[in-house]
Amino acid sequence: MRGLLARFLAIREAPAGCLLLGIFAALAVSRPEALNAADLLDLTRQYAELGMIAVGLTLVIGTGGIDISVGSTVGATSVVLGVLATRMGVNVWLAAGIALAVAAAIGAFNGWSVMRLRLQPVVVTLAAMSAARGLAYVLSGGMSMSGFPDTFTALGRLAPWNLMVPVGMLAITAVSGHLLLCSSTFGRGLLALGASEEAARLSGIAVRRIKLMVYLITGLLAGMAGVMTTARVITAVPDAGLGYEFEAITAVVMGGTKLNGGEATVIGTLLGVATMAVLRRWLNLMGATDIWKMLFLGVVLIAAVGLDIFRNWLAARVKSGETRI
Amino acid sequence: MARAKFQKIPRELPVFLFLLLICSAIAVARPIFLDPLNLRGLGRDLSIAGIMAVGMTYVILTGGIDLSVASVLAVSSGAAALMMLAGHSPLLACIAALAVGSVCGAANGFMVARLNIPPIIVTLGMLNILQAVAVLASKAMWLGPLPDSFSGLGHSLLPLAMLLFFILGGHFALSNTRWGRHIYAVGGNEEAARLAGISVPRIRASVYIVSGLAAAGAGIVMSSINSGIQANDALGYELTAIAAVVIGGTSISGGQGSVPGSIIGAAITIVLRNGLVLLGMEARWSDIIIGVAIFLAVAMDSLRRRG
Numbered sequence: 001m002r003g004l005l006a007r008f009l010a011i012r013e014a015p016a017g018c019l020l021l022g023i024f025a026a027l028a029v030s031r032p033e034a035l036n037a038a039d040l041l042d043l044t045r046q047y048a049e050l051g052m053i054a055v056g057l058t059l060v061i062g063t064g065g066i067d068i069s070v071g072s073t074v075g076a077t078s079v080v081l082g083v084l085a086t087r088m089g090v091n092v093w094l095a096a097g098i099a100l101a102v103a104a105a106i107g108a109f110n111g112w113s114v115m116r117l118r119l120q121p122v123v124v125t126l127a128a129m130s131a132a133r134g135l136a137y138v139l140s141g142g143m144s145m146s147g148f149p150d151t152f153t154a155l156g157r158l159a160p161w162n163l164m165v166p167v168g169m170l171a172i173t174a175v176s177g178h179l180l181l182c183s184s185t186f187g188r189g190l191l192a193l194g195a196s197e198e199a200a201r202l203s204g205i206a207v208r209r210i211k212l213m214v215y216l217i218t219g220l221l222a223g224m225a226g227v228m229t230t231a232r233v234i235t236a237v238p239d240a241g242l243g244y245e246f247e248a249i250t251a252v253v254m255g256g257t258k259l260n261g262g263e264a265t266v267i268g269t270l271l272g273v274a275t276m277a278v279l280r281r282w283l284n285l286m287g288a289t290d291i292w293k294m295l296f297l298g299v300v301l302i303a304a305v306g307l308d309i310f311r312n313w314l315a316a317r318v319k320s321g322e323t324r325i
Numbered sequence: 326m327a328r329a330k331f332q333k334i335p336r337e338l339p340v341f342l343f344l345l346l347i348c349s350a351i352a353v354a355r356p357i358f359l360d361p362l363n364l365r366g367l368g369r370d371l372s373i374a375g376i377m378a379v380g381m382t383y384v385i386l387t388g389g390i391d392l393s394v395a396s397v398l399a400v401s402s403g404a405a406a407l408m409m410l411a412g413h414s415p416l417l418a419c420i421a422a423l424a425v426g427s428v429c430g431a432a433n434g435f436m437v438a439r440l441n442i443p444p445i446i447v448t449l450g451m452l453n454i455l456q457a458v459a460v461l462a463s464k465a466m467w468l469g470p471l472p473d474s475f476s477g478l479g480h481s482l483l484p485l486a487m488l489l490f491f492i493l494g495g496h497f498a499l500s501n502t503r504w505g506r507h508i509y510a511v512g513g514n515e516e517a518a519r520l521a522g523i524s525v526p527r528i529r530a531s532v533y534i535v536s537g538l539a540a541a542g543a544g545i546v547m548s549s550i551n552s553g554i555q556a557n558d559a560l561g562y563e564l565t566a567i568a569a570v571v572i573g574g575t576s577i578s579g580g581q582g583s584v585p586g587s588i589i590g591a592a593i594t595i596v597l598r599n600g601l602v603l604l605g606m607e608a609r610w611s612d613i614i615i616g617v618a619i620f621l622a623v624a625m626d627s628l629r630r631r632g
Binding site (some may be wrong): 066113117118119120122123124126127128129130131132133134135137138141142246249253259260291292294295297298299301302305306309 | 390436440441442443445446447449450451452453454456457458460461465564567571577578607609610611612613614615616617619620623624627628631
């Protein structure tokens with residue numbers, strides 16, 4: 001029995017998996033009509049962007065860092081794309097490329113500050129969050145922009161079921177994120193760095209390069225999410241991605257990635273994002289207003305981290321044989 | 326020798342000179358900056374931001390962070406406004422606001438210090454929870470107008486008196502009490518503080534209570550100035566408070582910094598924002614400038630530490 005419990009506790013993804021099943025069950029019982037394919041596919045389409053950001057954030061949190069600028073990066077990307085393509089008449093694909101470069105620059109700035117200046121990730125990305133959101137407002141003049149060519153907006157509604165691009169991108173991101181984390185020297189170095197920076201450095205791991213890369217990757221993924229959001233809602237808005245950092249961090253820690261670094265799981269993060277998606281859907285169906293959702297998600301964030309701390313504590317006790325079952 | 330001399334210069338001096346520099350630059354470009362009406366507005370803004378910055382200084386000195394201050398402000402001053410509108414005396418309502426603020430802070434402190442949940446997660450969660458509570462309790466309405474006996478205070482010297490109270494009290498407690506020295510000790514080296522017999526969890530919890538109290542104090546000032554309060558009035562103020570503290574020279578990793586520095590930092594953010602408006606620029610430029618200012622402040626701090 002103890003062996004079973006210990007083995008269960010050792011699976012990082014277990015709490016998120018159980019939570020997801022639980023919410024699905026609640027949804028099936030309270031609103032069975034909601035479990036139809038069309039709704040679930042639409043939900044997937046909406047949450048693919050958050051999923052990509054969360055995969056990037058998993059790598060950052062794996063190193064013991066954090067990036068709260070992702071939501072603002074989505075907004076800045078969307079606005080740069082919108083201003084170039086709809087107001088200045090630049091070719092939309094070129095505009096998307098430039099927007100992605102801006103997002104990568106924001107990520108590179110974060111990474112460089114953390115790596116080179118050894119600044120605290122929270123503050124650096126807080127500064128970037130403020131500046132990038134300000135940039136989005138100043139460039140757009142606070143207005144939303146539409147009038148993208150059809151070839152671009154088609155990205156958001158490519159067959160089958162409008163899912164082609166968002167889900168394709170999420171799948172590519174998730175698979176490469178998982179392989180990078182679990183089966184590459186880079187990934188092993190990343191987790192070693194998260195567990196103990198000093199030990200990682202002394203064992204010859206390129207600590208600085210890893211730090212730069214994880215923030216760069218996350219910035220780029222947030223940029224792609226920004227482009228995809230713009231295509232999906234066919235408008236560029238300075239408010240795009242507002243609060244994404246909050247949802248992405250919740251998904252990552254709910255999925256079992258340790259906030260202090262050293263342990264990370266992309267599969268858990270995907271389960272976390274799915275949980276967030278189904279949870280929101282369920283709250284919508286129950287008629288909860290945005291305010292109730294805000295309240296609920298705040299509790300979920302704290303509870304997810306609290307649960308992880310409790311799980312580690314319990315696992316340690318089970319291992320040392322202090323808890324009798 | 327030269328080095329020792331350099332280190333004797335107070336950390337606050339360069340920031341103070343920078344404040345004087347931008348004040349004179351704006352005053353030269355737009356003389357209306359020195360107009361009594363404008364200065365009075367600056368004083369009100371400074372009293373709100375400054376009070377919050379005093380609380381944030383305590384939290385950041387221990388190496389923590391409090392993102393929930395704007396929501397604590399909304400909940401506590403919302404509670405006070407509801408009491409006043411129900412006919413209770415303003416004094417009672419203000420005491421209630423301070424009580425609500427410290428209870429919110431105590432909740433933050435408990436989760437950070439006792440449950441060991443990282444401060445950024447706790448206060449990010451509380452930011453959402455308390456904001457929602459404030460909106461629900463006020464039914465998303467503006468709570469006002471408040472009784473004249475209270476809102477008249479906002480146009481008297483109350484805001485500045487309150488600010489002065491928080492500055493003096495905050496500074497005195499940090500530099501002249503055992504508790505204050507323990508806060509520096511915990512922020513400087515937690516392990517050493519623990520081994521020296523300091524109750525680290527108690528110190529770490531206490532700073533969030535100070536931050537909650539300060540947020541409530543700022544809320545009282547704000548609602549007396551506006552003769553009312555709406556749940557989203559203070560949205561984004563956590564950023565101003567954090568910016569003020571780091572610009573004022575408090576080290577984000579804890580252990581170093583001071584209340585006067587944070588007040589100078591708060592004055593810089595307020596003056597910059599005012600200057601942008603006077604120069605006729607898009608108000609959102611302030612987000613960019615504050616982002617850049619936070620970055621420069623922490624970068625300079627990091628370079629100074631490595632010397």
